[in-house]
Amino acid sequence: MFGSPLKEASWNSAEGAIYNGATVLAEGAEAPLWFATSEGIWLIIAMALCVLALLIGHGHESAAYRRERDRARGASQ
Amino acid sequence: MEEQLAELAAKVAALEAAGSGTPNFVIAEVYYYVTIPLMVIIHAGFLAYEMGASRLKNVLASGIKNILAFAFMMPTFYFFGWFVYWAWTPGLLPTAESWQVGIDFANPAGAVMGPNLGDTITGVFWGAFALFAATTASIFSGSVIERIRVSSFIVLAIVLGSFAWVVAAAWGWSASGWLVTEYGYHDFGAAGVVHMVAGFFALGVLINLGPRLGKFNPDGTANDLSGHNMPLTVIGLMMIMVGFFGFLMACVLVPGQAWSFDAGMWTSIYGTKMTLSTLAFNILMGFAGGVIGAWAFTRDPFWMMSGALAGIISCASGMDFFWPPMAFAVAFAGGAMLAPLAKILENMGIDDAVGAVTVHGFIGVWGVLACGIFASGYPALSGDVGVPTISLYGQAVGALMMFLCGFVPGYVISLVMRILGILRVDDESQMAGLDPVKVPLVAYPEGMASHHTPAE
Numbered sequence: 001m002f003g004s005p006l007k008e009a010s011w012n013s014a015e016g017a018i019y020n021g022a023t024v025l026a027e028g029a030e031a032p033l034w035f036a037t038s039e040g041i042w043l044i045i046a047m048a049l050c051v052l053a054l055l056i057g058h059g060h061e062s063a064a065y066r067r068e069r070d071r072a073r074g075a076s077q
Numbered sequence: 078m079e080e081q082l083a084e085l086a087a088k089v090a091a092l093e094a095a096g097s098g099t100p101n102f103v104i105a106e107v108y109y110y111v112t113i114p115l116m117v118i119i120h121a122g123f124l125a126y127e128m129g130a131s132r133l134k135n136v137l138a139s140g141i142k143n144i145l146a147f148a149f150m151m152p153t154f155y156f157f158g159w160f161v162y163w164a165w166t167p168g169l170l171p172t173a174e175s176w177q178v179g180i181d182f183a184n185p186a187g188a189v190m191g192p193n194l195g196d197t198i199t200g201v202f203w204g205a206f207a208l209f210a211a212t213t214a215s216i217f218s219g220s221v222i223e224r225i226r227v228s229s230f231i232v233l234a235i236v237l238g239s240f241a242w243v244v245a246a247a248w249g250w251s252a253s254g255w256l257v258t259e260y261g262y263h264d265f266g267a268a269g270v271v272h273m274v275a276g277f278f279a280l281g282v283l284i285n286l287g288p289r290l291g292k293f294n295p296d297g298t299a300n301d302l303s304g305h306n307m308p309l310t311v312i313g314l315m316m317i318m319v320g321f322f323g324f325l326m327a328c329v330l331v332p333g334q335a336w337s338f339d340a341g342m343w344t345s346i347y348g349t350k351m352t353l354s355t356l357a358f359n360i361l362m363g364f365a366g367g368v369i370g371a372w373a374f375t376r377d378p379f380w381m382m383s384g385a386l387a388g389i390i391s392c393a394s395g396m397d398f399f400w401p402p403m404a405f406a407v408a409f410a411g412g413a414m415l416a417p418l419a420k421i422l423e424n425m426g427i428d429d430a431v432g433a434v435t436v437h438g439f440i441g442v443w444g445v446l447a448c449g450i451f452a453s454g455y456p457a458l459s460g461d462v463g464v465p466t467i468s469l470y471g472q473a474v475g476a477l478m479m480f481l482c483g484f485v486p487g488y489v490i491s492l493v494m495r496i497l498g499i500l501r502v503d504d505e506s507q508m509a510g511l512d513p514v515k516v517p518l519v520a521y522p523e524g525m526a527s528h529h530t531p532a533e
Contacts, residue, residue: 016195017188040186043156050152058228058499064515065506072505 001038102197105331109201115323116208118316120147123215125313127222130304130431134510135223136520142227146214146234154207155190158239159183162206165247166254198336205327209246209271210238212324216275217487219431221282223289223511224502229494233282236486242274245482249475252338252347252458261457261465262475265345266325266393268444269475274483276438279429281487285495288428290507299423302430307379314382318364321389325356325396338459348459351397358401363392366405370412377416383432384412387440394448394472398455407447411440438483445476 005022006014021038025031034040124143131139150158164171164179171179182199184190189199214234221230249256250270256262264270293299304310329351330337330344338348345351367388372381391411392404399407419435429435449472457471458464465471494500506514 014194017191017193019188019191019193022188022191034184034186037186039188039191043186046152047156050149054149054228054231057231058226061226061228061515065503068506068509068514069503072509 001041101333105334106198106201108331109198109205109327112323112327113201113204113208116205116212116320116327119208119212119320119324120215122313122316122318122320123212123219125316126310127215127219127313127431129306129309129311129313130219131222132302132510133305133520134512136305136512137516137518138227138511139222141516142222142225142230143215143218145227145231146218146238147211149231149235150211150214150238151207153235153239154210154243155203156185156239158210158243159190159203159206160185161240161243162247162251165244166251168248168255198334209267209324209327210242213242213271213275213278214238216272216433216437217279217282220279220429220433221286222430224507225282225286226499226502229491229499233278233487233490233494236490237275237278237483241278241482241486242271245270245274245479248478248482250346256471256475256478257347257457258465260471260474261467262471263347263349263448263452263455263457263467264394264445264475265347265351265397266328266389266444268390268393268441268448269479272390272393272437273441273445273476273479276434276436276441277480277483278487279483280427280434280438281484281489282491283427283429283434284488285491286501288426289430290504292428293426297426299428311378311382314385318385318389322360325360325393326353329353329356344459345397347457349397349456350459355397359392359396359399359404360389362401362405363388363396363408366408367391367412370409371415372412374413375416380416380419380432383415383436386436387411387415390437390440391444391447394444395452398452403451407444407451411443414440414443441479442476445472445479448472 002021004020005017005024021042023032023037023039031037035044120143124140127143128136128140160179160183163182164175166178167175180187182189183203189196190203193199214237217234217237218230246254246267248254249262249264250267251257254262262269289302291300292302328346330339330346330348332339332341332343338344339350342350343352364385365388367384367386368381369384371377371384371387375381388408388411391408392399396404415432415435418439419429419432422429422434427434446469449467449469453466453468455467456464457467491500502511512518512520
């Protein structure tokens with residue numbers, strides 16, 4: 001899920017993907033499905049955060065308009 | 078004297094030797110990297126433009142909406158927008174082959190989309206395209222100010238920026254797009270794929286969203302709902318001009334790279350040969366033509382600066398080979414058309430607060446068609462004799478597709494939102510102003526009085 005993917009504690013032999021949590025397959029191992037890799041899991045988390053933020057924002061907004069509607073109607077009565 | 082010349086020659090040789098130490102691919106990457114902050118200036122310009130065009134009671138809400146469009150565009154363009162560009166080239170749906178191209182170049186769960194010593198350019202290209210996406214959202218953002226729900230706006234902006242325009246770009250702004258390979262569609266500076274799509278997406282939404290409260294009288298005549306700060310709007314437009322240089326720089330492919338079309342010559346995104354010199358000529362002549370054309374017929378500073386945008390959009394499709402005085406004339410016509418076209422739209426009951434439909438949609442059509450009228454016969458792709466050539470017919474087909482790519486999703490999704498009652502801010506909140514209703518800050522704490530619509 002995270003941590004260095006480098007084969008050794010040196011940049012001398014570093015090549016290819018160097019991001020933290022990069023999926024490193026053992027020789028001959030079959031690649032897991034995308035959502036079971038650390039890349040896929042973080043992708044799903046990032047997507048979920050966007051959806052969550054949108055839902056929270058929608059809630060805040062709806063509450064604000066409702067408050068104003070109630071205030072305007074109360075003032076007119 | 079000879080000694081000094083020899084010394085100078087030695088210095089030049091030393092500098093050349095030092096320069097040769099910088100790999101060519103680094104220069105290519107820096108070239109595109111620089112376009113990203115330049116295009117952020119477009120967004121800053123749209124932010125200023127939109128906030129200035131808002132009335133005092135809505136100014137911060139408009140700014141928040143614009144910034145959120147930018148913020149949501151980045152992750153969503155990472156999640157799927159970039160993939161769509163690579164995978165959607167064959168038509169309405171990708172084929173198995175094009176899907177694999179998407180996986181190879183833009184898999185958001187793959188090593189290509191992260192820090193990778195084996196691929197130093199993908200992120201830079203992605204960043205430039207993400208800023209194109211943000212530009213489409215920003216164009217749309219201004220037209221719907223002061224009455225759209227921000228959460229619904231964000232969803233619409235995502236559809237536009239991370240899907241609708243990307244499909245249009247895959248079709249008409251890629252050397253393998255079907256509009257290019259079958260019809261010779263040419264749209265170097267994205268008059269169609271960015272401006273038309275965004276402008277007509279906005280039109281589709283505006284039909285369902287309706288006008289701002291007080292914009293139209295019961296007899297159908299329109300009221301002027303002037304923004305609170307026209308100088309800010311004019312400065313915003315000028316900032317957009319600065320950003321356009323980055324936008325158009327990013328439409329060019331540098332020579333000599335593994336992914337270049339040509340070993341020694343700059344090309345367009347289609348592989349057709351061009352020079353940066355051409356861009357300098359035609360961006361500036363287009364800018365000037367648009368401003369002067371709009372000024373000559375309106376003398377209104379808003380339309381005059383919008384004329385600058387219209388000028389560049391007018392000659393954007395054929396900017397890579399237009400003769401500069403002709404680019405000026407095409408841009409002049411675009412600038413002159415602005416105000417009458419905006420009036421027609423207003424007479425139809427459409428409240429386009431910043432003229433986005435006119436400037437980007439209608440003038441985008443002019444730009445796409447102008448390329449077919451004035452530049453027919455050029456080969457639309459690199460390669461030997463026999464590749465499709467640019468024609469008015471091909472440009473017209475492209476323009477129709479760009480209209481549909483923008484208008485249909487904008488209209489359909491906003492219609493669903495309207496039916497669900499989540500598209501438009503209710504009248505009470507519009508009347509009070511969006512800032513006092515939902516923004517926990519005051520734009521101008523010194524106590525400037527907000528002004529009211531005629532309906533209030």
